[in-house]
Amino acid sequence: MPSRRALIGGAAASVAATVLAAPHARAQVQPQVVVVGGGFAGASCARALKQLDRDLAVTLIEPEAAYLACPFSNAVLAGLRGIEAQTFGYDRFGDIGLIRKGAVAFDAGRRRVRLDDGTDIAYARLVLAPGVDLRFDALSGYDEAAAEVMPHAWKAGPQTLLLRDQLTAMPDGGVVILSAPANPFRCPPGPYERASLIAHYLKTSKPRSKLIILDAKDAFSKQRLFEAAWRELYPGLIEWVPLSSGGRVTEVDPATRTLVTEFGSHKADIANVIPPQRAGRIAQSAGVADQTGWCPIDPITFESRLQPAIHVVGDAAIGGAMPKSAFSANAQAKACAAAVAALVRERQPASPKLINTCYSLVAPGYGISIAGVYQPRDGLLAEVEGAGGTSPLEAPLSVRELEAAYAEDWFRTITSEVFG
Amino acid sequence: MTSHDLRSSKDRRGGRSPAPALLAAPVLLAVLAASTPGWADAAPGAAACTGCHGPAALGSAIPSLDGHAAEDIVAQMQAFRSGERKATVMDRIARGYTEEETRAIAEWLAKPEAARHAQP
Numbered sequence A: 001m002p003s004r005r006a007l008i009g010g011a012a013a014s015v016a017a018t019v020l021a022a023p024h025a026r027a028q029v030q031p032q033v034v035v036v037g038g039g040f041a042g043a044s045c046a047r048a049l050k051q052l053d054r055d056l057a058v059t060l061i062e063p064e065a066a067y068l069a070c071p072f073s074n075a076v077l078a079g080l081r082g083i084e085a086q087t088f089g090y091d092r093f094g095d096i097g098l099i100r101k102g103a104v105a106f107d108a109g110r111r112r113v114r115l116d117d118g119t120d121i122a123y124a125r126l127v128l129a130p131g132v133d134l135r136f137d138a139l140s141g142y143d144e145a146a147a148e149v150m151p152h153a154w155k156a157g158p159q160t161l162l163l164r165d166q167l168t169a170m171p172d173g174g175v176v177i178l179s180a181p182a183n184p185f186r187c188p189p190g191p192y193e194r195a196s197l198i199a200h201y202l203k204t205s206k207p208r209s210k211l212i213i214l215d216a217k218d219a220f221s222k223q224r225l226f227e228a229a230w231r232e233l234y235p236g237l238i239e240w241v242p243l244s245s246g247g248r249v250t251e252v253d254p255a256t257r258t259l260v261t262e263f264g265s266h267k268a269d270i271a272n273v274i275p276p277q278r279a280g281r282i283a284q285s286a287g288v289a290d291q292t293g294w295c296p297i298d299p300i301t302f303e304s305r306l307q308p309a310i311h312v313v314g315d316a317a318i319g320g321a322m323p324k325s326a327f328s329a330n331a332q333a334k335a336c337a338a339a340v341a342a343l344v345r346e347r348q349p350a351s352p353k354l355i356n357t358c359y360s361l362v363a364p365g366y367g368i369s370i371a372g373v374y375q376p377r378d379g380l381l382a383e384v385e386g387a388g389g390t391s392p393l394e395a396p397l398s399v400r401e402l403e404a405a406y407a408e409d410w411f412r413t414i415t416s417e418v419f420g
Numbered sequence B: 001m002t003s004h005d006l007r008s009s010k011d012r013r014g015g016r017s018p019a020p021a022l023l024a025a026p027v028l029l030a031v032l033a034a035s036t037p038g039w040a041d042a043a044p045g046a047a048a049c050t051g052c053h054g055p056a057a058l059g060s061a062i063p064s065l066d067g068h069a070a071e072d073i074v075a076q077m078q079a080f081r082s083g084e085r086k087a088t089v090m091d092r093i094a095r096g097y098t099e100e101e102t103r104a105i106a107e108w109l110a111k112p113e114a115a116r117h118a119q120p
């Protein structure tokens, strides 16, 4: 039996060969849509494209053998969940052509994408969904080597396990410092969910320890809910230092695990540094990212404002009012797929309406959420007024329990929709 | 308010059998079905629902929308919007949709299961 690798390679080679042989005929009969990046955004988009139009040739380019999901990875850190529960394969993608390579360059004029093995693939339209790039040039001293000592754990996988193992090894009475970046960044409530679940671990296993959040912001997502829950569940354990009190980290020293802010320096037993971010590297080299580091898009089609026929979805895109979440990535991907499927058949794309719902766990069995409904307005994705918002500040525990259960089932549902 | 009150309509409706899925607006559906395959006709916003509301077989605490008639979905969304039906998050989401948008989405959601959860 031929190996899966060989089959995939064969399919890719034949796609490339056909395109070279008869680009025009093929473009009319079976338009080729290439999706780069198999995360929540890209995998959703590839799948939706094929569902929308079976006759589209859809290729998904993703170098990793398995996807490690970030939602619920904070529960892995706190020892509440295994990393297996975060791991999803790419073996259930039907007749989507899967290529296990990285994209390295684009020729937007000739509509070709170059892969890391030198292959070129032609596309009628391309969807770029590379997620984020962690900036190792933003905080003095915080480079990739420093992240091996002061983990970011902002991409799930070895970094998650490193931070988990540091927490497990830390003696009782230690100081954990979490540094949170300014907006925009992947998963706005994520650092605070993380702080909550680490606090839960410390409270139950190392009760003399302390957690400090050094924040480059003066406000954060679901703040009132988080702070009320911290007072209730973790009194005295979590200290939040906002920007205006000197929370912004400017420099780190991995040798001494010291974080330097504008107001002073803090020595940590464990330092979780979540650095500033930008669109995935390939977005920068493809010329679809602007000076902010993120990708401006048309809110109806998700087509780049900087390069024709390249659409950007998920964390890499400037989603207007939409936060960078897996939920948003999936919703944007489906809307983008509808637009791309229309455009390749020369039909008018419809204006989309999108939803985001982000759950956070403050403790096991204690969930809170923020939701929003979005639609294009003035060239951006804007929030529909009167809708959305957070869970109520006052609610019985039964509501928090229910939201925690919904959070878990949301994860099960979305991952089964995205990865099959 | 107990967690039971917040549970899905599935619990409340108990043994009620699902209404025929294609009850509403057969003419509209026929026109749409003729133009393009299932998913392509999704009303704006409808595609976002399936991120939470999956196939019934998943057995999620978040109710599946499979087998619900369009009229039923429209009525529940109205009840969420007005606050008549208690919810954790659907009240916040329902307020983002007009009556007309809700109807279009409900009609798409009421299509046979295969049109929404199709595997490629």
Ligand SMILES: Cc1cc2nc3c(=O)[nH]c(=O)nc-3n(C[C@H](O)[C@H](O)[C@H](O)COP(=O)(O)OP(=O)(O)OC[C@H]3O[C@@H](n4cnc5c(N)ncnc54)[C@H](O)[C@@H]3O)c2cc1C
Residues within 6 Å of the ligand: A036, A037, A038, A039, A040, A041, A042, A061, A062, A063, A064, A067, A069, A070, A071, A072, A073, A074, A101, A102, A103, A104, A129, A130, A131, A132, A153, A154, A155, A186, A187, A190, A194, A280, A281, A282, A313, A314, A315, A316, A324, A325, A326, A327, A328, A329, A357, A358, A359, A360
């Ligand atoms: C701790 C934490 C908790 C979170 N919790 C939640 C939550 O509860 N709910 C929620 O909705 N969101 C949550 N998020 C956010 C969520 O993980 C992201 O918003 C989501 O992963 C974005 O999806 P994406 O597809 O845009 O990017 P990614 O998931 O990062 O996927 C990008 C993919 O592209 C691939 N890729 C990159 N470059 C290339 C290239 N050159 N060629 C080919 N492939 C490439 C990568 O290998 C990767 O597989 C959380 C994030 C974190 C860090």
